[in-house]
Amino acid sequence: MKGYRKTAFLLAVIFAITMLVSACGNSSTGNSSSTSGQTINVLLPPWGNFPKSMLAQFKKETGITVHLTTMSWDDIHDKIVTSSAAGVAPADVTEFDWSWIGQFGQAGWYEPLNKYFSSSVINDTKTMPIFKYKGNYLAMPYSNDFRVTYINKSIFNKAGITKMPTTPEELMNDAVQVKNKGVFKYPIGLPLSATEGTATPWYLLTKSFGGDLFDSNFKPEFTDKNSAGYKAMAFIISGLKQQKIIDPAAVSLKDTDVISNFQHGKTAVDLAGWVGNMSLYQNKAKSTVANSAVMIPTPGENGKSRTFGLPEGLGIPKASTHKEAAAKFIQWIIQPKQLTEIYSSLGLLPNRQSVLQELDKEGKLSGGKTVIKVMPTVEPLFKQGAPSWYLKFSTDVSTTINQMASGSMSIDAGLKHIADNVNQINKNN
Amino acid sequence: MKRKIGIFISILLILFWSLAPVYWALRTSLMSSSSLIQKPLKYLPYPINIENYSQLLGFNSSQSIWPQFESAMLNSIISATGTTLIVIVIAILAGYAFGRLEFVGKNIIFVSVLVTMALPAYAVMIPLYKIIISLHLIDTQTGIILIYTSAFAPLAVWLMRSFFMTIPKDLEESAMVDGASRFRALCTILPMAAPGLIAVALLTFLNSWSQFAIPLVFAPTNAKPLTILITEFQGKSFINYGLMTAAGIVTIIPPILIVLFLNRYLISGLTAGSVKG
Amino acid sequence: MLLKKYIFPYLLILPLIIIMIGLVFYPVLVTFTDSFKSMSLLNPGDERFIWLSNYYTLLHDPTVLRTLENTFFYFLLAIVGELIGGLFIAMVLNRKFRGRGLVLAAVIIPWSLPPVVNGIIWKWIYDPSTGVLNDILMNFHIIQSNQIWLGNSTLALLCVTLVHIWKMIPLTAVILLATLQTIPKDLYEAARMDGSSPINIFRFITLPFLKPAIVISLTQSTIAAINIFDEIYVLTGTNLGTRSVLLQNYLIAFQQLNLGQGMALSLMITLITVLISIVYVLWLRIGKGEKM
Numbered sequence: 001m002k003g004y005r006k007t008a009f010l011l012a013v014i015f016a017i018t019m020l021v022s023a024c025g026n027s028s029t030g031n032s033s034s035t036s037g038q039t040i041n042v043l044l045p046p047w048g049n050f051p052k053s054m055l056a057q058f059k060k061e062t063g064i065t066v067h068l069t070t071m072s073w074d075d076i077h078d079k080i081v082t083s084s085a086a087g088v089a090p091a092d093v094t095e096f097d098w099s100w101i102g103q104f105g106q107a108g109w110y111e112p113l114n115k116y117f118s119s120s121v122i123n124d125t126k127t128m129p130i131f132k133y134k135g136n137y138l139a140m141p142y143s144n145d146f147r148v149t150y151i152n153k154s155i156f157n158k159a160g161i162t163k164m165p166t167t168p169e170e171l172m173n174d175a176v177q178v179k180n181k182g183v184f185k186y187p188i189g190l191p192l193s194a195t196e197g198t199a200t201p202w203y204l205l206t207k208s209f210g211g212d213l214f215d216s217n218f219k220p221e222f223t224d225k226n227s228a229g230y231k232a233m234a235f236i237i238s239g240l241k242q243q244k245i246i247d248p249a250a251v252s253l254k255d256t257d258v259i260s261n262f263q264h265g266k267t268a269v270d271l272a273g274w275v276g277n278m279s280l281y282q283n284k285a286k287s288t289v290a291n292s293a294v295m296i297p298t299p300g301e302n303g304k305s306r307t308f309g310l311p312e313g314l315g316i317p318k319a320s321t322h323k324e325a326a327a328k329f330i331q332w333i334i335q336p337k338q339l340t341e342i343y344s345s346l347g348l349l350p351n352r353q354s355v356l357q358e359l360d361k362e363g364k365l366s367g368g369k370t371v372i373k374v375m376p377t378v379e380p381l382f383k384q385g386a387p388s389w390y391l392k393f394s395t396d397v398s399t400t401i402n403q404m405a406s407g408s409m410s411i412d413a414g415l416k417h418i419a420d421n422v423n424q425i426n427k428n429n
Numbered sequence: 430m431k432r433k434i435g436i437f438i439s440i441l442l443i444l445f446w447s448l449a450p451v452y453w454a455l456r457t458s459l460m461s462s463s464s465l466i467q468k469p470l471k472y473l474p475y476p477i478n479i480e481n482y483s484q485l486l487g488f489n490s491s492q493s494i495w496p497q498f499e500s501a502m503l504n505s506i507i508s509a510t511g512t513t514l515i516v517i518v519i520a521i522l523a524g525y526a527f528g529r530l531e532f533v534g535k536n537i538i539f540v541s542v543l544v545t546m547a548l549p550a551y552a553v554m555i556p557l558y559k560i561i562i563s564l565h566l567i568d569t570q571t572g573i574i575l576i577y578t579s580a581f582a583p584l585a586v587w588l589m590r591s592f593f594m595t596i597p598k599d600l601e602e603s604a605m606v607d608g609a610s611r612f613r614a615l616c617t618i619l620p621m622a623a624p625g626l627i628a629v630a631l632l633t634f635l636n637s638w639s640q641f642a643i644p645l646v647f648a649p650t651n652a653k654p655l656t657i658l659i660t661e662f663q664g665k666s667f668i669n670y671g672l673m674t675a676a677g678i679v680t681i682i683p684p685i686l687i688v689l690f691l692n693r694y695l696i697s698g699l700t701a702g703s704v705k706g
Numbered sequence: 707m708l709l710k711k712y713i714f715p716y717l718l719i720l721p722l723i724i725i726m727i728g729l730v731f732y733p734v735l736v737t738f739t740d741s742f743k744s745m746s747l748l749n750p751g752d753e754r755f756i757w758l759s760n761y762y763t764l765l766h767d768p769t770v771l772r773t774l775e776n777t778f779f780y781f782l783l784a785i786v787g788e789l790i791g792g793l794f795i796a797m798v799l800n801r802k803f804r805g806r807g808l809v810l811a812a813v814i815i816p817w818s819l820p821p822v823v824n825g826i827i828w829k830w831i832y833d834p835s836t837g838v839l840n841d842i843l844m845n846f847h848i849i850q851s852n853q854i855w856l857g858n859s860t861l862a863l864l865c866v867t868l869v870h871i872w873k874m875i876p877l878t879a880v881i882l883l884a885t886l887q888t889i890p891k892d893l894y895e896a897a898r899m900d901g902s903s904p905i906n907i908f909r910f911i912t913l914p915f916l917k918p919a920i921v922i923s924l925t926q927s928t929i930a931a932i933n934i935f936d937e938i939y940v941l942t943g944t945n946l947g948t949r950s951v952l953l954q955n956y957l958i959a960f961q962q963l964n965l966g967q968g969m970a971l972s973l974m975i976t977l978i979t980v981l982i983s984i985v986y987v988l989w990l991r992i993g994k995g996e997k998m
Contacts, residue, residue: 043649046661046664047664071649072660072661074660075657075660077961078646078960081960083558085558085965086555086559088562106748106749107747193943194943194944195944248854249852251857252833252942254943255666256663261466280666286462389962392962399945402946403946406857408859439794439798440798440803440809448812450816451815454830457826457827519721519725523719526716530714532715535715541731544976545734546925547976547979549952549972551960552734552972553737556733560732560733576729579728579729582725582726584922584926588881591885591918592885592888594918595885595918624888625884625885628881631814635817635818635876639820641820642935656821660822670830673822674827676823680820684815684818685818689807695887
């Protein structure tokens with residue numbers, strides 16, 4: 001009977017543990033009319049891990065407790081999809097990337113935020129239109145991202161270049177000069193692996209060459225040889241194959257690898273760099289290019305620089321049961337004082353023009369002059385808002401660029417492939 | 430003598446295969462991020478840099494991530510251990526029934542359980558999410574343990590069944606002659622299936638230990654395990670390779686201890702000694 | 707008493723059945739139904755039965771076919787590599803030697819690593835400029851210049867498979883080792899007294915005993931190979947040359963939010979796995995006339 005008793009005991013223990021744990025997991029939620037005393041869940045990527053002191057301050061002011069969960073950025077989208085598909089809120093406030101607007105808007109998962117913000121705040125937040133879906137703002141940006149170009153000045157100087165490039169042709173010539181003078185074998189840093197970040201330089205260069213990816217009906221405009229999109233792709237692929245100013249190893253590099261290479265002085269140009277990286281490149285403890293990294297507006301056709309915004313916002317899922325408290329949190333976090341603190345503690349660049357100007361005035365803004373100069377020119381990647389099929393599109397783009405770079409597809413065939421896929425989607429809708 | 434050398438070389442080969450990549454992780458975890466991409470390549474982590482470990486284990490108070498790491502470690506241990514215990518019990522009972530007893534519908538039930546092993550986790554993710562929500566088990570250890578159990582029990586049952594089947598029938602019949610119950614018979618032959626039992630425990634523990642997609646969706650916060658926490662050691666513009674590999678190295682310690690503890694039951698010729706009747 | 711005898715087997719499988727029905731069979735039923743529907747999260751209102759349309763579309767999608775092809779390649783290499791490697795490790799560990807437990811512990815390490823760490827380790831091995839693989843091969847003058855291991859499709863496919871095999875070998879090794887341990891020692895002694903050669907001992911004693919376990923481990927290798935995902939996503943992203951069918955399934959369901967197609971594809975993956983496993987089971991039956 002010994003064996004039997006052991007088994008029975010084991011079963012009993014397991015049963016007891018099960019009951020105990022499930023009892024603990026079952027927390028009750030009180031529903032009061034006021035938001036004070038409520039607890040909200042906030043889901044953000046690791047870089048949005050707001051300091052504990054800030055959250056404590058928020059609780060002191062409003063009585064709302066914030067339970068902040070971080071999750072790696074790649075995984076947040078999956079989490080939101082799974083929860084929302086099941087009709088449950090992934091959290092009360094979540095990360096909301098600019099690229100999700102078309103998809104989440106069409107799926108109807110997020111609460112319009114128009115009523116929570118005054119027009120002065122909305123007008124001050126230059127990247128706000130990117131989060132607009134059918135007249136509704138579905139998220140409030142908290143972290144600013146637009147693309148600029150970083151140049152390692154001392155490498156350029158070594159090759160005898162003193163003037164920073166203002167057009168794509170100049171940039172190409174400069175890079176070739178750096179290469180020919182034997183200073184650097186592969187001066188331009190770009191990711192060409194089949195990962196998300198690979199599409200960004202192409203988007204940016206398309207703007208630089210003075211065009212857009214689509215017309216107003218989402219008809220692809222990049223298959224024509226004279227189009228900006230085509231020229232942009234030709235710039236990348238011929239830079240890799242003909243001029244050989246891009247490392248062939250880039251086909252296995254991700255955007256983070258490219259940043260790391262520039263930061264350690266292994267490339268001369270970070271072509272489509274995140275504007276917020278200036279603080280990383282200037283950090284003497286982490287970067288070997290602290291004194292030579294300069295930020296310039298991305299060179300554009302006829303010297304006219306263009307760029308687009310990739311901000312991250314905070315949104316409130318419709319299924320949230322604490323919408324008022326969630327809205328209070330967002331209202332609080334985008335106040336100038338909080339944005340300044342977030343910038344200094346986490347390095348997240350604010351979206352509000354007034355805050356940026358204030359930071360620049362105090363000399364706290366890394367790459368200040370360029371940031372202030374470029375900020376008003378920041379456009380959305382899509383004038384009519386990111387489409388619901390954007391994620392598929394960008395996967396297609398990065399996968400196809402990777403194929404073109406590794407030689408299994410020509411530029412024409414690749415761009416046609418991307419365009420065909422979009423046309424197919426347009427036809428089905 | 431020739432034979433001995435052969436075995437010795439084989440062991441070296443096995444160790445190299447299993448450990449060389451892990452050594453590379455250890456080396457990565459002991460180097461600063463700038464010396465990582467320096468050339469020529471350093472095969473030894475010199476100068477040694479223990480910053481990643483002190484950050485992980487909380488020796489460095491300013492940037493310590495020990496609280497998160499500790500709770501994730503505990504969560505991993507609890508979910509893997511809990512799953513293993515439940516799966517073992519289920520597998521012994523069901524494995525015995527499928528392996529040694531006759532009953533109506535046996536084959537169809539057995540096959541339908543086995544077939545579920547082929548299901549990708551994504552196939553049931555969303556319906557399962559609804560179920561776990563309605564049971565109020567989201568982000569709890571219970572929820573995670575139940576899901577793991579449903580995922581790993583089929584293999585465990587299959588293994589236990591095949592181990593039970595290799596044990597000669599007469600052993601158990603002789604136990605039943607003196608009027609002992611079927612359950613008693615099960616307990617009699619259980620020690621003979623010990624290596625199988627240990628293998629099942631080991632497989633279940635390790636399977637649970639390295640899960641990613643399931644806890645990501647079902648245990649994102651309170652029950653967050655190590656596999657999920659580690660993916661957060663990256664910023665917008667950098668991936669903290671040193672910290673991630675350091676965490677990886679610490680992560681393999683509990684499974685190693687479990688194996689060292691269990692291996693004597695797995696490989697010690699227990700079967701020979703247990704044939705007492 | 708008779709009643710008890712009839713009910714007893716069902717009591718034993720009851721815990722298993724409850725969990726399986728609640729957490730697997732029922733959700734699979736939902737998935738099965740949804741796979742016949744037009745079901746996109748992007749059009750929440752539009753949900754109707756379109757029967758086999760999802761399956762038809764998938765089977766005519768060149769990307770899906772390409773990923774199936776890649777997956778088949780992973781599967782072939784993985785089952786061969788894991789069976790040979792796992793059997794080798796199990797046979798060596800089946801011998802008595804000092805420190806056997808430590809070697810076993812070393813063997814299981816690859817399997818206990820979190821998937822993301824596994825990816826990082828190999829990234830630093832394969833890296834074209836600072837990877838150790840290039841460095842070693844250059845030092846031994848096996849290659850003349852740094853290779854971009856994950857750049858070329860075929861090479862990348864092989865490199866990723868190697869990572870997968872490295873990670874999954876412990877599973878096969880543990881299953882086979884445990885089974886080797888249950889083979890009665892006297893059988894071997896008797897055979898040795900008869901003067902049987904080691905090869906014959908393996909063929910006529912070890913292999914028949916091992917066969918059911920080989921089938922189990924082959925099935926596990928197959929499931930793992932057909933569901934290959936993490937290694938690929940971390941090392942080569944969505945590269946078409948290495949993209950697996952499960953990764954494609956993920957993109958369809960979680961990125962394009964086309965749940966109907968996503969569910970259909972995952973059921974197709976299941977079906978393929980089951981069909982392959984049936985082949986193993988048939989092999990076992992032909993060999994011994996025993997069930998599974």
